[in-house]
Amino acid sequence: MRILIVGGGMGGTILGNNLARRLKSELANGKARITMLSASDRHMYQPGLLYVAVGQMMPDQLYRDQRSLLEPEIDFHVDPVEEFDLDNNRVKTKSGKTHEYDVLAIATGSRIVPEAIPGLAEHAEYFYTEESAVKMYNRLREFQGGKVVVAVGVPHKCPMAPLEITFMLHDYFKHRGMSDKVQVHYTYPIGRTHGLEPVAKWATPEFDRLGITYETLFNMKEVDGADKVLHSEEGSAINYDLLITVPAHKGMEVIEKNGLGQSGWIPTDRHRLTMEGHDNVFVLGDTTNLPISKAGSTAHFEAEAIAENIAAMAKIGTPVRDYDGKVFCFIEAGRDRATYAMFNYQNPPDPKPPTKAVHWFKMAYNQLYWASARGLL
Amino acid sequence: MSDVRVIDACNTFCPGPLMELIAGMKQAEVGDVIELLSSDAGSAADVPEWINKVGHEMVSSEQVDGVWHIKVRKMK
Known part of the structure; x- marks a missing residue:
């Protein structure tokens, strides 16, 4: 054969x-x-x-x-x-x-297609390639404060990524002592903060607790880079100082x-x-x-x-x-805590509260991945 | 005559039926009709909410043997 x-x-x-x-x-x-x-x-x-x-x-x-x-x-x-x-x-x-x-x-x-949204590729930061992830980090280092908006394209690879980058951005600025200067604002395409309802039920109060603001039913339409405004298909507009995106993907x-x-x-x-x-x-x-x-x-x-x-x-x-x-998806809930979601066609996920132990297991998996790729794990 | 494309999102949880519909609408041409199949009862409410907010047209919505058949037309 x-x-x-x-x-x-x-x-x-x-x-x-x-x-x-x-x-x-x-x-x-x-x-x-x-x-x-x-x-x-x-x-x-x-x-x-x-x-x-x-x-x-x-x-x-x-x-x-x-x-x-x-x-x-x-x-x-x-x-x-x-x-x-x-x-x-x-x-x-x-x-x-x-x-x-x-x-x-x-x-x-699959591949990212940020160019599908006018202005997005030129004015947003993202992390789906080595070059763009390094560029995004440099922008974070230079950022002096303001409104950080996270915007999500459809469809996208890794459904947990929008939440993860939002929590990690919050903790990144907190770690740098900039919490009082930075407002992280999350947007999401459907009417809750995540596609998985149990995950949304966990994430929304976490956002509230951390002071992360959010807007749902928000699908990117275009980016006005001159005035730093993100417009949605639903008719709303958000001013930003730093725009982070999980771009739409294609095969x-x-x-x-x-x-x-x-x-x-x-x-x-x-x-x-x-x-x-x-x-x-x-x-x-x-x-x-x-x-x-x-x-x-x-x-x-x-x-x-x-x-x-x-x-x-x-x-x-x-x-x-x-x-x-x-x-099975890990969900990083910040710099040092994580949880996970496991599901199949018949059984929805039931994510537990984030713990440091799951975060460290994720850190370990970042190395164990090579055993997975070899078919050993 | 417009195409009718079926998206079968039954028994799937992530990214979920509405997200599949949004992705499908991006691929469709103005005037196309998409029929979303969903076993999630929440689709009967959250799909019309999004359709109305964006300005697409709700063609029909009915539940048959536990599956929601929701037809929408792309308007812009």
């Missing part, structure tokens, strides 16, 4: 390593082959960017050599796919090579260009994680159009389900497991 994984982020990497272990004997005797095509020879721990933006991690802590994370049996190439020919089970890469497959897994991820351009899914999101069966109309094409991570969190943990749990199924297809000819929608 020729297995082709397109994408070397968290989902693709966990999938490849998990599969390599499950198919050890098949890989050794030539009955299976795993090839991975990626756009980069480096692997980034993307959640770490949140900490870079507030000076708690350095960018070089976020990277590992991708090859070093992979089981040696995986045939890894830095050669991104440019053309998908799903009817003929093959792809063509940037270098011009053609790779044929029996089973394909697409894990190309990767290669997905759109190949007509695999609108806005780069591939229509995916929520349990089988196969692309609609293609039983030998699996989709995972941000790349799916599933109405669930675009988060590393989603990719992680999807990768485990897909690995089990592809391995079963190689061994007995049929998949054996449905993905149950499992997601």
